[in-house]
Amino acid sequence: MLFSLVRCLIPLLLFSYVDSGRILRTIKQRVRELQLQKNKQLLLTLTASGQQPLQHVKEAWIHQPLNHFNRQDVNTFTQRFFVNEAYWQRPDGPVFLFIGGEGPIYEFDVLAGHHVDMAEEHGALLLALEHRFYGDSINPDGLKTENLADLSSQQALVLALF
Structure with missing residues (x-):
């Protein structure tokens, strides 16, 4: 039973x-x-x-190592980000980094939201970084299971540390 x-x-x-x-x-x-x-x-x-809020938003790309922890691996991928300088008090204003989640980022990610309100209040530069392997920041070798070893929070956060 x-x-x-x-x-x-x-x-x-x-x-x-x-x-x-x-x-x-x-x-x-x-x-x-x-x-x-x-x-x-x-x-x-x-x-x-x-x-004209979009006049302050720029889309850009950075070449990232596919594996930040293996200096022998020279493979890279391009990672998309958006910049909004509308509130930035150059050159000493803070930088607010918005790290995208599991999906694409959009211009809107640096135009609206609580982080944008805080950037206006503190004179900050706004950056929105697309998460690796999401949106347009896809690994050039594709999204096959064997290629996803470098899709980790540790790999994604390394850029934020530098």
């Missing part, structure tokens, strides 16, 4: 765990979509009122 009960509970627990992960990913995706929608609306409002 106990054995059959355990046999029934294990698949139920596994299904519950897998399903909760799917639900959390869906919620995360929906929140990101709502943020983008809100930021697009803000951009339209600013543009309609005669402001």
Whole structure:
């Protein structure tokens, strides 16, 4: 009796765990979509009122080592970032770095949000760095499982340390 009960509970627990992960990913995706929608609306409002917020945003690329911890590995990939200098008090103003999550970054990431409000308050330069292997910052060897060894938080954070 106990054995059959355990046999029934294990698949139920596994299904519950897998399903909760799917639900959390869906919620995360929906929140990101709502943020983008809100930021697009803000951009339209600013543009309609005669402001040109995009004039301060620049898209750029940096060549990154694929593996920061192996100096013998010379493979690189290009990583996208956006810069907003609108509030920056040169040359001594702080720099606020927004590291993208599991998805692409957009111009909106340096135009709206709490970090942008703080940058305005503190005279900061805003940078939004796209997470490696997401958006347009894809490993040139592709996203096959064997190529994902360098997709780690340690590799992603090395740039932020320098």
